Amino acid sequence: MVSDKSKEIIKSGIEIQRSQKTPSISMPIKSGIEIQQKSSNEFSSISTPIKSGIEIQRSQKTPSISIPIKSGIEIHQQLDTHKLFCNCPSVLRNDESDFEIKRRLHAVAGESGEIDVAVKHEVLLDKEFIYQGYDTTCLVELDEEPPHLINQEALGIGLQIALLLNCEILPISQIMRKTVVDGSNTGGFQRTVLIARDGYVETNFGKVRIDNVSLEEDSARVVDRKKERVVYRLDRLGIPLIEIGTAPDINSPEQAKEVALYIGDILRSCNVRRGIGTIRQDVNISIEGHPRIEIKGFQDVKMFIPTIKKEVERQKDNIKKKKDLRSEVRNALPDGSSEFLRPMPGVARMYPETDLPLLKISREMINQAKKELPKLRSEIQGDLIKKGLREDEVKILLKRGEIDDFLSLLKLVDEPRFVFKILIELPKEISRHEGKDVLEILTVDVIESILNLIRTGELKKEDVKHVMEEMVRGKSFDDAVKVEKLESEEIEIEIAKLVKEKPGLSVGGYMGLIMQKFKGKVTGKEVNEILGKLMK
Ligand SMILES: [Zn+2]
Numbered sequence: 001m002v003s004d005k006s007k008e009i010i011k012s013g014i015e016i017q018r019s020q021k022t023p024s025i026s027m028p029i030k031s032g033i034e035i036q037q038k039s040s041n042e043f044s045s046i047s048t049p050i051k052s053g054i055e056i057q058r059s060q061k062t063p064s065i066s067i068p069i070k071s072g073i074e075i076h077q078q079l080d081t082h083k084l085f086c087n088c089p090s091v092l093r094n095d096e097s098d099f100e101i102k103r104r105l106h107a108v109a110g111e112s113g114e115i116d117v118a119v120k121h122e123v124l125l126d127k128e129f130i131y132q133g134y135d136t137t138c139l140v141e142l143d144e145e146p147p148h149l150i151n152q153e154a155l156g157i158g159l160q161i162a163l164l165l166n167c168e169i170l171p172i173s174q175i176m177r178k179t180v181v182d183g184s185n186t187g188g189f190q191r192t193v194l195i196a197r198d199g200y201v202e203t204n205f206g207k208v209r210i211d212n213v214s215l216e217e218d219s220a221r222v223v224d225r226k227k228e229r230v231v232y233r234l235d236r237l238g239i240p241l242i243e244i245g246t247a248p249d250i251n252s253p254e255q256a257k258e259v260a261l262y263i264g265d266i267l268r269s270c271n272v273r274r275g276i277g278t279i280r281q282d283v284n285i286s287i288e289g290h291p292r293i294e295i296k297g298f299q300d301v302k303m304f305i306p307t308i309k310k311e312v313e314r315q316k317d318n319i320k321k322k323k324d325l326r327s328e329v330r331n332a333l334p335d336g337s338s339e340f341l342r343p344m345p346g347v348a349r350m351y352p353e354t355d356l357p358l359l360k361i362s363r364e365m366i367n368q369a370k371k372e373l374p375k376l377r378s379e380i381q382g383d384l385i386k387k388g389l390r391e392d393e394v395k396i397l398l399k400r401g402e403i404d405d406f407l408s409l410l411k412l413v414d415e416p417r418f419v420f421k422i423l424i425e426l427p428k429e430i431s432r433h434e435g436k437d438v439l440e441i442l443t444v445d446v447i448e449s450i451l452n453l454i455r456t457g458e459l460k461k462e463d464v465k466h467v468m469e470e471m472v473r474g475k476s477f478d479d480a481v482k483v484e485k486l487e488s489e490e491i492e493i494e495i496a497k498l499v500k501e502k503p504g505l506s507v508g509g510y511m512g513l514i515m516q517k518f519k520g521k522v523t524g525k526e527v528n529e530i531l532g533k534l535m536k
Pocket of ligand 1: 083086087088136137138139140141
């Protein structure tokens with residue numbers, strides 16, 4: 001039910017999951033960038049020079065770097081499965097909650113005996129947290145029931161992403177709890193498990209290593225924030241996230257953008273959630289002589305370069321003015337600047353999750369993930385263009401998230417142009433004519449059935465539009481197809497009558513009369529065929 005709904009909404013071009021982002025503390029990696037991309041449509045602009053199948057001409061020369069920096073990215077992407085440690089669906093709710101609970105969190109020292117600096121910062125604010133729950137959340141989200149075993153489907157997707165990033169997969173891993181005290185997790189921690197490491201991606205500026213790939217629980221989302229009281233919704237808490245952290249190998253704002261787009265391409269090739277708020281990206285930046293700064297909350301990948309450039313200027317200024325330099329987390333603002341969010345979390349934040357066994361990833365699981373490894377979107381794009389689809393048409397499919405449907409339909413009738421027409425163009429045209437939304441009627445299943453009849457020769461391509469129109473006007477698929485067959489027989493009879501009534505006309509003469517009589521119901525080609533038969 002959930003996937004049907006999102007499919008339908010994606011089809012009509014509206015973006016789903018307009019969740020509010022919750023600033024969440026990210027894992028302290030050595031250094032990295034994180035981008036916060038708020039739009040899923042970024043990839044219409046993927047023709048920038050990224051490593052990919054269709055790539056134009058990669059120049060031998062390394063492109064020039066505008067500003068030398070040391071930077072890494074961290075990306076969090078929601079996976080399209082149920083929650084990571086319980087069976088609740090990953091649906092965001094905008095209706096009234098079924099219940100609310102109130103909690104406060106208290107700081108305690110970690111294993112090292114110290115209270116984390118970020119923890120102190122939050123606790124000083126002495127906040128009260130309200131959590132809104134639904135019938136689609138359970139006791140696990142409330143931290144009133146132990147976590148269930150890790151979601152195997154999410155793990156499988158995580159393995160695919162790790163393989164596409166050329167990572168080494170860990171055969172055994174300890175699920176960890178990461179202290180989170182902004183209230184975005186009911187238990188005061190977020191579960192996370194490292195599944196792979198030591199990968200890389202190639203860029204035009206050189207290789208960028210992938211330090212870590214982890215599976216994590218998403219946090220609860222903020223619905224209302226006041227000084228002493230924050231209201232969270234539990235719907236997002238526990239949605240599986242894949243977290244990817246690069247090494248600090250990125251040397252320029254341009255390279256940071258390229259890496260983000262390329263990893264985004266890998267993610268979208270796998271079974272991930274789409275739409276605003278489903279991918280969050282952070283960037284870690286430092287110039288020589290300045291401690292690492294993490295910038296979160298990028299509204300758009302396009303803001304990458306301007307934001308990084310502005311941050312470099314800020315860091316230069318800090319050094320010049322001999323300010324008290326410290327590592328901190330900042331929030332990206334729409335104009336490319338950023339504001340202070342909190343001190344950089346320290347290392348005293350992780351401890352083992354004792355409610356769960358060690359995570360074992362078997363050889364079979366890895367082999368299975370390899371067997372089902374998807375093609376990258378950029379490769380698919382190249383393949384489809386080779387088969388005759390135009391670039392803008394491919395982009396429409398990518399944007400609407402219908403590449404998978406398209407590819408499976410292509411297995412029935414291997415004509416990309418025609419399949420595009422009946423999947424995208426005709427429904428759009430009919431919707432305009434009939435003045436209503438037709439996607440609920442002309443579903444992918446219906447289109448599949450139509451293509452099946454075309455494949456077996458039971459339906460002609462030129463009749464597809466009429467069948468679709470009949471369905472939109474209320475006929476069932478079977479009736480619409482039946483009528484179509486009957487009508488073509490009727491048309492033949494009508495044409496025969498006409499030829500008998502008005503003998504001696506030219507083909508063109510009959511054609512004119514017939515086309516007028518059957519306005520729109522019949523194509524010139526069809527009439528021509530029938531006339532050819534009758535006038536032999
Ligand atoms: Zn649950």
